[in-house]
Amino acid sequence: MMNEAQLAAELAFQEGWKDGGHEGELVPRGPFRFSAALAYMGRSENECLFYVDQDQDRVCKWIEAGGERVLVEIFGGPEDRTVRLRFLDEAAHGNPQARLAAARYVWEWFDLGTDLDAFYRLAESDLLLGPLTQRFYGLRCIGIPDLFEALCWAILGQQINLAFAYTLKRRFVESYGASMARDGRTYWTFPTPETIAGLSVADLTPLQLTSKKAEYVLETAARMADGRLTKEHLLSLANAQAVERELTAIRGIGPWTAHYVMMRCLRLPSAFPAGDVGLQNAVKHLFGMDSKPTPVELQRLAAGWSGFEAYATFYLWRVLY
DNA sequence: TACCAGGGTTGAA
DNA sequence: TTCAACCATGGT
Numbered sequence: 001m002m003n004e005a006q007l008a009a010e011l012a013f014q015e016g017w018k019d020g021g022h023e024g025e026l027v028p029r030g031p032f033r034f035s036a037a038l039a040y041m042g043r044s045e046n047e048c049l050f051y052v053d054q055d056q057d058r059v060c061k062w063i064e065a066g067g068e069r070v071l072v073e074i075f076g077g078p079e080d081r082t083v084r085l086r087f088l089d090e091a092a093h094g095n096p097q098a099r100l101a102a103a104r105y106v107w108e109w110f111d112l113g114t115d116l117d118a119f120y121r122l123a124e125s126d127l128l129l130g131p132l133t134q135r136f137y138g139l140r141c142i143g144i145p146d147l148f149e150a151l152c153w154a155i156l157g158q159q160i161n162l163a164f165a166y167t168l169k170r171r172f173v174e175s176y177g178a179s180m181a182r183d184g185r186t187y188w189t190f191p192t193p194e195t196i197a198g199l200s201v202a203d204l205t206p207l208q209l210t211s212k213k214a215e216y217v218l219e220t221a222a223r224m225a226d227g228r229l230t231k232e233h234l235l236s237l238a239n240a241q242a243v244e245r246e247l248t249a250i251r252g253i254g255p256w257t258a259h260y261v262m263m264r265c266l267r268l269p270s271a272f273p274a275g276d277v278g279l280q281n282a283v284k285h286l287f288g289m290d291s292k293p294t295p296v297e298l299q300r301l302a303a304g305w306s307g308f309e310a311y312a313t314f315y316l317w318r319v320l321y
Numbered sequence: 322t323a324c325c326a327g328g329g330t331t332g333a334a
Numbered sequence: 335t336t337c338a339a340c341c342a343t344g345g346t
Contacts, residue, residue: 154327154328155328155329157326157327157328158326158327158328158329159325159326159327159328159329159341159342159343160325160326160327160328160342160343160344160345161325161326161327161344161345161346162326162327163326163344163345164326164343164344164345165326165327167344208342208343208344210341210342210343211341211342212329212330212341212342213342216329251329251330252328252329252330253329254328254329254330255328255329256327256328256329257328257329260327273327275328276327276328277325277326277327277328278326278327279327280327281327317327320327321327
């Protein structure tokens with residue numbers, strides 16, 4: 001069952017998606033620049049779940065969605081303001097279902113259903129955010145639509161630098177994900193909860209996960225594999241507090257991880273990883289402070305961002321990463 | 322070589 | 335309820 005917000009989101013997608021057979025176009029709501037998305041996506045050379053082409057004008061991904069796997073090339077439309085998809089599998093050309101699933105995935109991934117104007121209006125009078133919305137105009141909060149992938153990525157990235165987090169993800173994906181070779185490239189999909197749930201700590205520690213992280217990932221996989229934890233259930237909860245409670249009840253998922261996933265997967269606008277080191281460093285940098293702001297100081301700043309904390313966080317991160 | 326990194330759990334006070 | 339100790343390992 002969809003709630004009201006989910007229904008509105010679905011209608012916006014259907015309005016925005018123009019299926020043209022072997023190609024298609026997504027028309028976002030409100031301000032958007034494809035190049036801003038791509039600049040963010042190309043930040044790590046070590047990304048293993050999609051390719052950003054060297055001339056930086058397109059991204060290719062083997063998308064797994066709605067029971068379909070589709071190889072898609074994603075590039076900018078007229079004036080950088082829409083997203084165009086090219087389906088590289090001939091099978092997809094005769095399969096509207098697969099094209100729809102892939103388009104829906106990209107719509108969510110790029111957060112094309114959010115009207116940024118509301119965020120920009122709020123940022124106008126904000127000392128910190130105002131300049132950022134001009135600098136990164138049209139940037140969407142690039143997400144992680146798959147819940148298991150989002151949770152694993154957040155857990156893997158706990159308390160380590162981003163470069164090493166990417167290395168861990170690559171090892172994890174290349175050890176237990178599915179792959180397909182095409183045009184000299186290997187495309188990977190993220191491991192399924194079912195696959196990971198069948199492993200033990202000893203299978204994961206050789207990848208350089210700490211044994212704690214291995215336990216956390218296995219526990220998360222087990223819960224998703226047997227249906228105790230689903231994205232649909234989390235989305236059906238009444239409010240962000242309830243989602244946070246549900247997530248932090250899982251060993252290895254604290255407030256930071258919960259809010260990170262609420263922000264990048266569940267798309268809750270008020271998600272806010274207040275203890276995040278990157279967030280603290282961004283504020284320190286922008287204000288020219290001698291030391292990082294405390295979580296309390298950060299919360300005070302964020303009081304003016306009510307309802308847009310997630311976007312504020314993403315724009316602040318963009319300053320450093 | 323220290324110190325830090327897009328944290329979390331545990332157990333004592 | 336709060337807080338320090340501990341976890342462990344690559345990057346700089």
